Amino acid sequence: MNTLTITRPDDWHVHLRNGPALADTVSDAARNFGRAMVMPNLAPPIVNITQARSYREQILAARPSGSHWQALMTLYLTDNTSAQDISDAAESGIIYGVKYYPAGATTNSASGVTNIDATDKALEQMQVSGMPLQIHGEVTDPDIDIFDREAVFIERILVPLVQRFPELKIILEHVTTRDAVAFVSDSNSNIAATITPQHLLFNRNHLLAGGIRPHYYCLPVLKRDVHQKVLIAAASSGNKKFFLGTDSAPHSKSSKESACGCAGCYSHHAAIELYAEAFSRAEALDKLEGFASHFGADYYGLPRNTETITLRHEPWQLPQSSKLGNEAMVPLSAGEQLQWQVIDGAL
Numbered sequence: 359m360n361t362l363t364i365t366r367p368d369d370w371h372v373h374l375r376n377g378p379a380l381a382d383t384v385s386d387a388a389r390n391f392g393r394a395m396v397m398p399n400l401a402p403p404i405v406n407i408t409q410a411r412s413y414r415e416q417i418l419a420a421r422p423s424g425s426h427w428q429a430l431m432t433l434y435l436t437d438n439t440s441a442q443d444i445s446d447a448a449e450s451g452i453i454y455g456v457k458y459y460p461a462g463a464t465t466n467s468a469s470g471v472t473n474i475d476a477t478d479k480a481l482e483q484m485q486v487s488g489m490p491l492q493i494h495g496e497v498t499d500p501d502i503d504i505f506d507r508e509a510v511f512i513e514r515i516l517v518p519l520v521q522r523f524p525e526l527k528i529i530l531e532h533v534t535t536r537d538a539v540a541f542v543s544d545s546n547s548n549i550a551a552t553i554t555p556q557h558l559l560f561n562r563n564h565l566l567a568g569g570i571r572p573h574y575y576c577l578p579v580l581k582r583d584v585h586q587k588v589l590i591a592a593a594s595s596g597n598k599k600f601f602l603g604t605d606s607a608p609h610s611k612s613s614k615e616s617a618c619g620c621a622g623c624y625s626h627h628a629a630i631e632l633y634a635e636a637f638s639r640a641e642a643l644d645k646l647e648g649f650a651s652h653f654g655a656d657y658y659g660l661p662r663n664t665e666t667i668t669l670r671h672e673p674w675q676l677p678q679s680s681k682l683g684n685e686a687m688v689p690l691s692a693g694e695q696l697q698w699q700v701i702d703g704a705l
């Protein structure tokens with residue numbers, strides 16, 4: 359197979375930031391994707407529809423001319439999110455999910471939820487309104503090993519949450535472990551998961567063996583290869599519960615190459631091509647379209663895109679660095695070779 363034509367894909371989890379970065383992140387996001395679910399972890403976070411409207415306008419103003427790409431907005435859940443905030447969001451026509459960050463779990467999560475029980479009113483309203491909850495599934499307990507934080511979150515927080523709110527739509531974002539894949543696979547159809555390109559292509563050896571590589575550091579952190587193999591199997595299984603969410607999260611080169619480097623991998627320079635690489639290695643390119651272009655839209659109850667993009671098997675080299683506003687950035691797999699490139703449908 360030398361070319362592959364698929365329905366235009368969507369990205370169900372991305373960080374676009376604001377300010378001067380937007381020109382770069384939005385043009386990358388709009389190149390091949392039809393839509394993107396925009397995460398709300400700005401500083402300060404997007405906690406209400408007024409902020410979401412203004413952020414959406416900034417994003418759309420940065421869109422390349424002629425682009426139909428859409429920004430699907432999210433709200434940031436806090437201990438103070440009210441039932442009214444949720445019903446306003448549900449009626450707004452621009453909010454498609456509410457993001458739950460345990461406080462302190464990751465980049466810009468200081469205002470996150472300190473105790474999930476404090477959010478019951480908001481969650482009840484989400485269940486009633488059909489508003490999906492997008493979860494960063496890691497506990498923040500310093501006594502829990504960082505490699506176990508997702509599995510412990512499932513056991514301590516997620517299982518009881520699903521029991522209390524059985525009708526709530528929940529996306530376990532950027533799953534990284536076989537525990538998460540098993541949990542999602544065994545749950546009812548309200549529960550789904552996104553998978554990033556870095557967790558399909560890499561494991562913790564890429565981050566730590568032979569030297570520490572900060573550009574492979576994201577949260578949840580890369581796990582052992584046994585987990586990576588389960589993620590590849592889930593993504594390429596044709597199971598509709600697993601779909602594309604890059605978690606593309608830009609940070610400047612200087613903020614990552616530091617004694618305390620920040621978490622986040624930027625993949626929007628070559629997102630669909632990175633997924634094609636992973637599916638091609640798994641000899642499952644025929645499963646890419648469902649994962650990348652159908653299952654996410656179906657889960658969110660949105661129409662599938664009608665346009666297509668075409669990839670060709672033709673090795674190419676990723677650039678060593680790119681630009682993030684006024685700063686330099688080192689994207690995922692910088693300088694490496696990829697086997698597939700988009701030849702048609704890109705903006």
Ligand code: NCD
Binds near residue numbers: 373494
């Ligand atoms: C994200 C970021 O930089 O905003 N970082 C990351 O490592 N994934 C936040 C997040 O999704 O955890």
Ligand code: ZN
Binds near residue numbers: 371372373397
């Ligand atoms: Zn994220």
